[in-house]
Amino acid sequence: MANVLKDIKFDAEGFMEDAKAWNEEVAKAIAEREGITLSPRHWVVLNYCRKEYETKGEAPTLRNITKNTDVNTKELYELFPAGPGKLAAKVAGLKKPTGCI
Amino acid sequence: MKTFLILGAGTAGTMMAVKMAKKLDPQEWKIIQVDQDPVHYYQPGFLFIPFGVYKPEDVKQPKRRYIPRRVEYIESEVEVIQPAANKVKLAKDGREIAYDYLVIATGSTIRPDETEGLKDGGWGKNIFDFYTYEGTVALSKFLQRWEGGRLVLSVAEMPIKCPVAPLEFLFLADWYFTKKGIRNKVDLTLATPLPGAFTKPVASAVLGDLLSRKGIHVEPDFAISDVDSVNNKVNSYDKRSLGYDLLVSIPVNMGSPLIERSDMGDDLYFVPTDKHTLQSKQWPNVWVVGDAANIPASKAGAVAHFEMEFAIENILAHMQGKEMTGKFDGHANCYIETGFGKAALIDFNYDVEPLTGKYPVPGVGPFTLLGESTINHWGKLAFRFMYWNMLMRDIPMPVSNTMSMAGKKA
Numbered sequence: 121m122a123n124v125l126k127d128i129k130f131d132a133e134g135f136m137e138d139a140k141a142w143n144e145e146v147a148k149a150i151a152e153r154e155g156i157t158l159s160p161r162h163w164v165v166l167n168y169c170r171k172e173y174e175t176k177g178e179a180p181t182l183r184n185i186t187k188n189t190d191v192n193t194k195e196l197y198e199l200f201p202a203g204p205g206k207l208a209a210k211v212a213g214l215k216k217p218t219g220c221i
Numbered sequence: 222m223k224t225f226l227i228l229g230a231g232t233a234g235t236m237m238a239v240k241m242a243k244k245l246d247p248q249e250w251k252i253i254q255v256d257q258d259p260v261h262y263y264q265p266g267f268l269f270i271p272f273g274v275y276k277p278e279d280v281k282q283p284k285r286r287y288i289p290r291r292v293e294y295i296e297s298e299v300e301v302i303q304p305a306a307n308k309v310k311l312a313k314d315g316r317e318i319a320y321d322y323l324v325i326a327t328g329s330t331i332r333p334d335e336t337e338g339l340k341d342g343g344w345g346k347n348i349f350d351f352y353t354y355e356g357t358v359a360l361s362k363f364l365q366r367w368e369g370g371r372l373v374l375s376v377a378e379m380p381i382k383c384p385v386a387p388l389e390f391l392f393l394a395d396w397y398f399t400k401k402g403i404r405n406k407v408d409l410t411l412a413t414p415l416p417g418a419f420t421k422p423v424a425s426a427v428l429g430d431l432l433s434r435k436g437i438h439v440e441p442d443f444a445i446s447d448v449d450s451v452n453n454k455v456n457s458y459d460k461r462s463l464g465y466d467l468l469v470s471i472p473v474n475m476g477s478p479l480i481e482r483s484d485m486g487d488d489l490y491f492v493p494t495d496k497h498t499l500q501s502k503q504w505p506n507v508w509v510v511g512d513a514a515n516i517p518a519s520k521a522g523a524v525a526h527f528e529m530e531f532a533i534e535n536i537l538a539h540m541q542g543k544e545m546t547g548k549f550d551g552h553a554n555c556y557i558e559t560g561f562g563k564a565a566l567i568d569f570n571y572d573v574e575p576l577t578g579k580y581p582v583p584g585v586g587p588f589t590l591l592g593e594s595t596i597n598h599w600g601k602l603a604f605r606f607m608y609w610n611m612l613m614r615d616i617p618m619p620v621s622n623t624m625s626m627a628g629k630k631a
Binding site (some may be wrong): 181183184187193194196197201202203 | 378442444446458459488489
């Protein structure tokens, strides 16, 4: 699996630098590195993140994810335990979500 | 006659009205302003009320007192904005106002109902907010009688109005309980959804250090799932649980329900706005100022003040069909009250995070950046006078609207 990530550039915190280099295999490999085995429910979130990125250019907020998918916040934390906002973006190959000021 | 309509008469809306009353030709323009609440609150003062530094009457003035005479001021709720039709509908008498230009200054509001259990049994008994007048006055009464215990300050979700207020509250609490002689009976905890004390690295490190020196515990990355007010516990999604005797809550902050009703907002009902021009991203004759905008700057009066000049420059250029050249840089600065008669100061913008150093102000400063000093504390307290008498009256302040690197240690 790790080989899939061989040619992919990451920033210091492990977010992909080029979202276009992402595909499903890459997602699986990043998830594995973060200790997550992807289930269909993970993919509901990841596919939504990718769709938002393609239309808006950035990762969606948690509130945005829970509002527009059938995944609620509780489940999000079960799927991506160490902070779903950052982790979902990371596995979806997107930049770290722009924090609040 | 054309109509310039302003919704909201708080900090940003009032500044807009005062300045535009001087700029727009009365032969050509009618200015109308609508707000539902007759009281103008000096919101930075809410922080001081629980600790008896300010009395409730120190932070209230009638809104009308600051509105220029040429402005038609209407006290009414707004039912809906119809930006495609260039009009708004008021609740009062079902009146409709057609506008040529609209300024949205409807602010942000706390929504405790967004967090499960927050408004159950404990609300107003041992759970309080200090972002509303009612909340902070109730909390001050509670604190007068409180004999100590576990105080948890919980921030529900970012962004919040004035992101340093939770820290200031805890610094002041440390001072207040020390002065009362019961600091040894009080545990102070900050439960924050952020990874540390503040949103930006340098300030987060400096302020985090200050919290720990004052014996204030930080529970980082605490995403609140619910409040159990039977057992006095606040729980996080990652299964942490904090017991409290007093819960000071900063609930979810959202834009006005009017923005929600008018379907003009993002997920939190803040209006998508160009961060440099302050023009609505969707409607070219609509501008958004103050907390109502979704720009990535602090929701604070200082930001409303600094952005105002650029918003107005752009509105006037747009009216004349000229290119908009006003470019707000996200400048924010705020005094951070740190207790024991001292305060720190931070100054930053979209691109430069708060740094240490000195902040030069002609005739008054320099003020210490990101370090505690007595003059910063007096700067903070003097600001109430400046707010009512200079800011709301359009008397120039000796502070630049764009950020400067002078004195900062990069």
